[in-house]
Amino acid sequence: MLELRDLRKSFGSTLAVDGLTLSVRTGEVLGLLGPNGAGKTTTIGMAIGLVTPDSGTVSLANRGSPADPALRHHLGVAPQALALYDDLSAEENLSFFAGLYSMPADLRRARVSATLDLVGLTPRRDDRVQGFSGGMKRRLNLAAALLHEPPLLLLDEPTAGVDPQSRNSILDLVRELKSRGTTIVYTTHYMEEAQRLCDRVAIMDKGRLLALDSVDRLISAHGGHSVVTSITASGESRVQTADPVKEIAAILARGDVQAVQEVRIERPDLESVFLNLTGRSLRD
Amino acid sequence: MPTDAPPTSPRTRSLIVPVIALLRKDLLLLLRDRVNFFFTFFFPIILGLFFGLVFNNPAPPGISLGVVDEDQTARSQAFVTQLQSTEGIKVILNPSRDAGFTAVRKGKLTACIVLPKGFEASSSSLFRGQTPTIEGVIDPSRQATSGLLLGRLQELAFRNLMTSFTDPASVKSTTADARRALLESKDLDPVRRAALNVLLNSVETLATDSSANAPSNPLAPSTESGGGFSPIKIDLQTAAKDDSKSPRHSFHITFPSAVTWALMGAVMAFSTSLVTERTHGTLMRLTTAPISKGQILLGKAAACFVTAFLAQAALIGVMIIRAMPQSWPLLIIAMTCAALGFVGLMVLLSVISPTEGGGGGLSRAALLLLAMFGGGSIPLAFMPGWMQTASSASPFKWAVLAIEGAVWRGYSPTEMLLPCGVLLGMGAVCAAIGWTLFQQRRLM
Numbered sequence: 001m002l003e004l005r006d007l008r009k010s011f012g013s014t015l016a017v018d019g020l021t022l023s024v025r026t027g028e029v030l031g032l033l034g035p036n037g038a039g040k041t042t043t044i045g046m047a048i049g050l051v052t053p054d055s056g057t058v059s060l061a062n063r064g065s066p067a068d069p070a071l072r073h074h075l076g077v078a079p080q081a082l083a084l085y086d087d088l089s090a091e092e093n094l095s096f097f098a099g100l101y102s103m104p105a106d107l108r109r110a111r112v113s114a115t116l117d118l119v120g121l122t123p124r125r126d127d128r129v130q131g132f133s134g135g136m137k138r139r140l141n142l143a144a145a146l147l148h149e150p151p152l153l154l155l156d157e158p159t160a161g162v163d164p165q166s167r168n169s170i171l172d173l174v175r176e177l178k179s180r181g182t183t184i185v186y187t188t189h190y191m192e193e194a195q196r197l198c199d200r201v202a203i204m205d206k207g208r209l210l211a212l213d214s215v216d217r218l219i220s221a222h223g224g225h226s227v228v229t230s231i232t233a234s235g236e237s238r239v240q241t242a243d244p245v246k247e248i249a250a251i252l253a254r255g256d257v258q259a260v261q262e263v264r265i266e267r268p269d270l271e272s273v274f275l276n277l278t279g280r281s282l283r284d
Numbered sequence: 285m286p287t288d289a290p291p292t293s294p295r296t297r298s299l300i301v302p303v304i305a306l307l308r309k310d311l312l313l314l315l316r317d318r319v320n321f322f323f324t325f326f327f328p329i330i331l332g333l334f335f336g337l338v339f340n341n342p343a344p345p346g347i348s349l350g351v352v353d354e355d356q357t358a359r360s361q362a363f364v365t366q367l368q369s370t371e372g373i374k375v376i377l378n379p380s381r382d383a384g385f386t387a388v389r390k391g392k393l394t395a396c397i398v399l400p401k402g403f404e405a406s407s408s409s410l411f412r413g414q415t416p417t418i419e420g421v422i423d424p425s426r427q428a429t430s431g432l433l434l435g436r437l438q439e440l441a442f443r444n445l446m447t448s449f450t451d452p453a454s455v456k457s458t459t460a461d462a463r464r465a466l467l468e469s470k471d472l473d474p475v476r477r478a479a480l481n482v483l484l485n486s487v488e489t490l491a492t493d494s495s496a497n498a499p500s501n502p503l504a505p506s507t508e509s510g511g512g513f514s515p516i517k518i519d520l521q522t523a524a525k526d527d528s529k530s531p532r533h534s535f536h537i538t539f540p541s542a543v544t545w546a547l548m549g550a551v552m553a554f555s556t557s558l559v560t561e562r563t564h565g566t567l568m569r570l571t572t573a574p575i576s577k578g579q580i581l582l583g584k585a586a587a588c589f590v591t592a593f594l595a596q597a598a599l600i601g602v603m604i605i606r607a608m609p610q611s612w613p614l615l616i617i618a619m620t621c622a623a624l625g626f627v628g629l630m631v632l633l634s635v636i637s638p639t640e641g642g643g644g645g646l647s648r649a650a651l652l653l654l655a656m657f658g659g660g661s662i663p664l665a666f667m668p669g670w671m672q673t674a675s676s677a678s679p680f681k682w683a684v685l686a687i688e689g690a691v692w693r694g695y696s697p698t699e700m701l702l703p704c705g706v707l708l709g710m711g712a713v714c715a716a717i718g719w720t721l722f723q724q725r726r727l728m
Contacts, residue, residue, distance in 0.1 A: 088312060
């Protein structure tokens with residue numbers, strides 16, 4: 001669906017993206033995971049044709065560069081910065097954006113209503129955006145990208161700064177879109193979201209692609225072992241192991257079962273993967 | 285939002301519909317931006333009204349009446365003398381019909397009447413069924429005074445008639461004239477001839493008796509009705525179109541000048557629009573939609589054009605309450621050219637605006653400077669020579685000139701070519717520079 005080949009982009013002396021090659025498969029949710037400044041937004045910018053790479057190529061649906069306006073029907077973009085008109089109502093915003101896609105009036109009205117329904121904003125359709133909560137604005141921002149039912153959706157930090165309820169709503173929506181067959185590129189620095197949603201995750205840091213695979217394989221390859229923690233009257237012990245069940249059985253076999261107060265298994269996650277790949281935490 | 289009229293082909297649709305969507309959206313945003321809306325639509329009207337009323341030289345309460353005496357007889361001169369002593373009428377003698385009528389068209393006279401050749405003869409031939417006729421024209425903007433003027437003239441004619449009947453010499457002259465006419469009528473029935481002679485004798489007797497018992501003020505207006513009889517026929521026409529090339533009302537000056545502020549408001553409202561889109565992130569959404577940069581700019585330009593045109597139309601709408609333009613078609617052309625010229629300026633300013641604040645400051649500074657030199661602050665006529673020359677670089681000068689050309693300067697279509705051409709040229713150059721810069725600009 002989207003091919004990025006050896007992309008490089010510098011802003012002055014800052015190398016934002018360094019030789020990125022990435023292929024997004026049709027129907028998958030691909031996570032772009034990395035800390036702030038990793039180059040995710042620049043990558044998205046090149047992927048949608050807004051940022052011209054210094055070198056490398058971008059191909060959308062094997063038809064050419066997304067910089068070509070004729071190909072942009074295939075793309076839906078929900079930028080990280082809210083791209084809405086505060087003085088217009090939710091419906092007016094969506095109707096305007098639908099107009100940019102040259103939709104006939106009947107289709108436009110139907111799509112606007114359906115999309116407002118999808119993001120749960122129908123009761124507030126006539127209210128001006130300036131009165132919306134952050135979560136509602138995020139949902140409307142996402143809705144604007146869905147109006148023309150694009151086969152490829154690029155969501156840049158779609159849950160940034162929203163309350164847990166709105167976050168769950170957005171994640172549910174992404175799952176719903178995935179079930180409809182939409183290809184989604186999802187950038188985030190929340191590893192939980194990437195783990196919950198993504199078929200594959202691309203881990204980026206300092207403009208480079210460090211790893212790309214499914215979450216399980218990334219963890220297996222780069223996450224390290226699980227940590228089994230046992231707490232007894234005599235103290236706490238932590239053991240790294242590839243087989244935590246076996247380790248727990250061994251703990252229990254070594255002494256009085258009654259003496260073991262608590263046993264915990266800490267499985268490796270994408271945070272561990274990132275830590276092992278970069279030596280830094282995702283949240284640094 | 286309203287339904288679109290379906291364009292003919294998908295390609296046309298994809299070109300037009302996004303531009304219309306941008307136009308609607310920007311107009312809706314302007315409508316909801318109360319400050320910008322006020323300064324674009326209401327502030328110029330307030331200025332036009334305020335200065336128009338302050339500097340209005342109200343029409344004199346009396347009637348400024350031009351009189352052309354073509355008859356040059358004792359009776360016509362007496363009529364003029366009586367007019368001069370009539371309260372509320374200021375008589376200005378004019379040497380010729382053309383001079384008098386032109387003075388009305390120029391707004392220098394309220395009306396002009398002509399006492400044509402034969403005025404005296406017809407006045408003394410009442411018994412032969414002839415009614416003296418007064419021809420004239422009246423300023424179309426002073427129609428309300430035409431009734432008053434007609435009334436005064438009729439009143440004067442009745443007084444003269446009364447005087448005629450109380451002056452034995454005048455009656456004798458009139459009856460002698462009638463008797464001559466009787467003698468010349470060879471085929472008149474002898475019985476009727478005898479009866480008419482008796483009537484004329486009676487009139488002479490009545491005139492002599494009336495003279496003896498005349499009231500102390502023979503010119504006092506009669507309270508009796510004329511019973512439908514009119515001693516004078518007055519043919520008062522509305523003056524033809526004024527081609528005098530001078531304003532006839534202060535609104536003719538202040539409202540075209542206020543167009544400056546309307547155009548400035550329209551440009552100000554949209555000159556920071558692009559940079560605002562960038563700041564608010566919406567430009568990214570526009571540029572990821574299947575539209576070209578050109579369509580984005582065209583949408584902005586269309587919204588600015590509609591605003592500039594409507595702001596001018598609102599001004600003209602208020603102006604015509606007191607002062608009509610000379611040419612509606614030329615006025616619409618002038619407004620269109622002015623709007624297009626300033627759309628070009630807006631395109632350039634919007635593209636070179638660095639930030640919202642910086643763009644606003646840049647636009648204000650540029651527009652105020654251009655307006656100051658273009659006659660927005662000081663009327664061009666009051667500027668020193670060098671400033672009038674420098675003003676040619678300002679589109680405001682040409683916009684005001686074009687509007688004035690249609691409103692009161694009496695420009696012909698050919699004369700209109702210069703201001704309209706300059707406006708379109710300036711707009712095209714500015715838009716071309718802005719367009720080129722925008723095409724080269726990185727949007728993210």
